[in-house]
Amino acid sequence: MKDSEKEIISTLKYVSHMKPEFMLSEIKNYITYDMSVEQIYSTVRPFLYELGIDVSPEGTDFRIRLSPPATVMELTEEEVKKSEFFFRSAVVSAKLQTIIEQYISKKTAKKWDDPLVLDRIRKAVVSQKNAYWNEGGSRNISYEKGYNVLGYLAYQFPVYFVQFQHILYSMAQTGILKTRMKVLDVGTGPGTVPLAIADFYRRLEGHKADIYCIELYDENIEAFNSIVPQYAPDSINLHEPIRSDVSKIKPESLPEDIDLMVFSNVLNEIKDITTEQKAAIVTTLAQRLASDGSILVIEPADRVNSVEMRKLSIELKNAGLGIYAPCSFMWGGGCSLEGCWSFEQKQDITPTLLMRKLSECDEPYRYINTDIKYSYFIVRKDGLTKECYKVPHKAKFARFSKMGTHKDKRINVVCSLMSADLGDEKYSLYKVCDGTSKKAVYAILPWHNVTEDNSLIKRAKYGEVLxxxxxxxxxNKDKDAYNLLLSKGSTVSRIGDEKDD
Structure with a gap:
């Protein structure tokens, strides 16, 4: 830090302790350097969050106030309406699409929709998809080349951008976000998570986020620096990405008391390491997590990555981090199911203009990516869980671990809904779990058996206890799984719902 910066920051601290509210221009009287108000603001802006100071522009000046202490984020009715409206037809905003298009033009020195540029982006998309589906030891997804980053921005980014906002919104609704958040995005790429946070915060009032990022590839960092600062509102304080291999970064190089630590679609791309080694990476960085902070891990919904992610969540649970969601351990034990495949599904997004341009070719289906499916878990240090229900003593529910003793019998169960509808127009099919499963269990509701009493399963949310x-x-011998067949006489209810006698 330069001597001028040190003096300005020191002066700002002093004046803010003397006066809870003042104009930024006032500190010109306390510093030895001749600087304009804009120059002073540019100097102090990166430090405002840590200093606990809020700034609001007033003409050519800035009003300085001490920030209120962080509390639980509670969305207003208007903020909920804005979010629900966004998700009904989710799309990357026109402003952000333009910023990305401008970056492509700058990077390629051609118009973003030049046929040659589009053709090279198509090749990058196909190459990445091929690398992704190579599940053997040679699988290698890299973003060291410019067109690989452009391919990601065109194809994967729009879905991941909206997907992360779904998760943020859910976390806000369940009360584990704060009005002032310190966020670490591990493996940020071109800034997908910070951009999603920025978009989400545009619909909120009075909330602040201080965002740190880790990224290995220079091409991604270049894209980040060109795109994210242009889109982030004043409520978002960005720090220059830390260039580092995720598996080698030292905790002491990171800020303390992180409120939200994110591993979004990154751990599955680290080659040649075991689940135990992935857990070691997470637990090492968790040293910088606040006592009431959350670690969010997101992976693709395909079977291989989803199953591997579930194993990781159990490793972290065994290491002392409590699983907040989506898994529930209502019987008080630990999960022993091998090969658990579970994922969340949301409404499709609207394709971006870039995506539509790429699809103007002989094989348009290759370049349209709009469906949102993902696997995730949240772990915490404080033992808090989203669903805190425990099965009462002597309750007449059958454990999933005892399904073999109930074959061809009618029973009552309590379980978490762990998938969207996986069935077809004749049968609704849902993955369910009670935390004791030794084999996969599915609830099946034929269309001709749907009644008012059992239809709740079709509307219940992912992770909800029923x-x-x-x-x-x-x-089911072929799948080595158990099916729970709902009939017209079956009933489904939420935990705590009143029931007719």
């Missing part, structure tokens, strides 16, 4: 009464247990 009581299901009077279901028939069938064993």
């Amino acid at each position: 009581e299901i009464y009077n279901v028939l247990v069938n064993y």
